[in-house]
Amino acid sequence: MGVYQTYTDSELLEHLKAGDRLAFEEIYRRYWRDMYRTAWLMLHDDAASTDIVQDIFVWCWEKRGVMAVSSLGGYLNMAVRYKVANYIRREKVRAGLFAEAELLQIPGPVQELPLELKELRAIIAQFTEELPGRCRDIFYLSRFEYLSNKEIAARLGISEKTVENQLTIALKRLRTRLGVLSAWAVLFL
Structure with a gap:
């Protein structure tokens, strides 16, 4: 059992802010499954759920130095819900545009x-x-x-x-x- 597995979320966040890649990997290992499950339950789409979780972790790594998070689990859960809501909004707009485009372009009976x-x-x-x-x-x-x-x-x-x-x-x-x-x-x- 690695030393990072014994760290609390607060300790992992401190190490993450310092750029510790192993702390980031432990956060990923600890939370990705729950985040994926949350996204999948809302979307029922494996690829979209995986992309959303990956996007959140990429964002966390890129913003690690400025993250102001008090509850890591709560923060990641809310991030998933927010990203899923944005995904749904984007897909509705895209579907509407495709439907309108098809109405205008499909000839024939x-x-x-x-x-x-x-x-x-x-x-x-x-x-x-x-x-x-x-x-x-x-x-x-x-x-x-x-x-x-x-x-x-x-x-x-x-x-x-x-x-x-x-x-x-x-x-x-x-x-x-x-x-x-x-x-x-x-x-x-």
Whole structure:
């Protein structure tokens, strides 16, 4: 049994701050499994969980001289939760961008689309129908006929600012609708 295994967390932190690589390795050995488990329970993704734990340890080594930590275990646990939350936020944004890009780029009949995309298009079509009259017209011309704000304003005889405002309102409502649906979907996965 190495001498570092007998050190308290406080002692390991002091050695880590001094650049002691063996202290760092003991901290890693002591905490990586619990950190990985916490990340995995939240994500159910081995690669993402491993990356998150590794990122935290890399950060700890790089910032070892300025770390102000009173409870090492608590600090590392919170770091995992924070990184997982950021990962989830990033993935939701990325998924939203890919979904929007696919909606704009996939040609051909709806029958050839994957089921998820068909469902998303149906949700957006229903959403569009539920918008108030002028907002619905503007959203339709923008997203389905691909007209610019200037073209929409000219066609409807309104200002470009009105077009921008109505699109902002419609997109905010759509994001809210999709957010609620994704929250429900997570409950049933």
